[in-house]
Amino acid sequence: MSPARGQDGQNAGLGRQVRIVAGQEIAFDGEGFFWDFDEWSQEAAQELAAESGLAELGEEHWRVLNFFREYYQYHGRAPLNRDLKKGTGLSLLELQGLFPEGIKQGARRLAGLPNPKTCN
């Protein structure tokens, strides 16, 4: 079971918006992060990736997205930076370059993890 919404500082104060993605009605926050971890699908991730300029999610992209999702499901929170590096086998600079929108808006968002609570 995925962590309850509201954990990990997600979505605080950001407006909920519903869109049709990959034929599915999905809620997102104001920055395009999944409102509900369980509404994620591979098809939705692929369509969102295409919107960001990544026509095809390759093997390495899926390895990163799957790591994010598995880690989050198991630990109930997003991986720390060091976990991300170790778990994906990529430097974070490589990971940042792998997704057109980088780590937060790219990989993390496409993996369906909640919007991190940061100072912006």
Add this chain to the structure above:
Amino acid sequence: MIYLDNAATSFPKPRECFERGLDEYMELSASPGRGGYDAAMEAQHRVDQVRRQVAAFFGGQDYVTCFAHNATDALNTLLRGLVDPGCHVVSTRLEHNSVLRPLHHLREAGLCSFDLAPFNAQGVVEPQAVAGLLRPETSLVMLNHASNVLGTLQPAAEIGAICQERGIPLILDVSQSAGAAPIDMRAWGVSGLAFTGHKSLLGPPGTGGLVIDPALEVRPSRWGGTGVDSASLLQSREYPERLEAGTINLLGVLTLGHCLELSQGSAGAEAVAHEQALLRELVQGLQELEGLTLHCPGFGPGRIPVVSFNLPGMSPHDAGVVLDGDYEIAVRTGLHCAPLLHQDLGNNEAGSVRVSLGRYNTSGHVQALLAALAGMLGR
């Protein structure tokens, strides 16, 4: 980890000062001002010593120190205690949310109006910009002494002179400058300031307060026990009790007193000189990195060791993640609770990367950061 986020909180802390504070606290074991027995009297005496130590540190030898939870708490106390319906406040677009949010809430409640002075290309609020916003009904000027984003010190003395001429109290937020730059509130015509203990003063979180000219009438906005004048059902009119409802953080205050010694006299001057040398090295190094946008660059007098920048093709958030995960360098990213400043810089969505140095940083730390950034820019 290389810690370059001292503007959020200083790290590491001076262990010996914390141990002295804890030892003293364990020995005193009484609530200051809450009893006539020796331990309570002694605790009160020590708290009063730290009050005087704090006031003197800021150049307010006969001013009053009232402790608070932090600078934000102290700023709220000052604002709520000084504004009246119909009054007008002048502040700046450099302010932290610790001032901006109270001001906006007070305006929403119909308790004040305000105007915010802009800053120039050097990250400085020009005194005339403040003077130009003053009105007959202006009853307060609030100034962030050092920008927590740009590291620029504001001309507090010049603005203080303008305020004194008009009989308007000037309140200074010294959250970032306390311990990082000299402050002389009496000489500058500052009626009150709000400070935090856990940044450049190296103290524990949960400490801070305000130092005010005792002639400044700050109405209490919280009420409760003070240990004195208990027969009265209204808050004591005397400072500091007027603004200190409830038991104060004795452990924090004692520890802060010990930490403050490291910022006084020659020890403090040496620390500031050390930080300034590192700032110069950092800024000069950053200026050599092609593609990096450094906001309002500068070093030397008029600066504290805080700089902000953006990297091309990488959000500040991701830059922070890469610096942490790949290089074990901790920096702050985002808006730094200064949304209007970032609006003016054109970074109001993602903010910037902020590097803030402290007295325990070294040239090696600066060089490690510069090498990491060069690697990130050159990929």
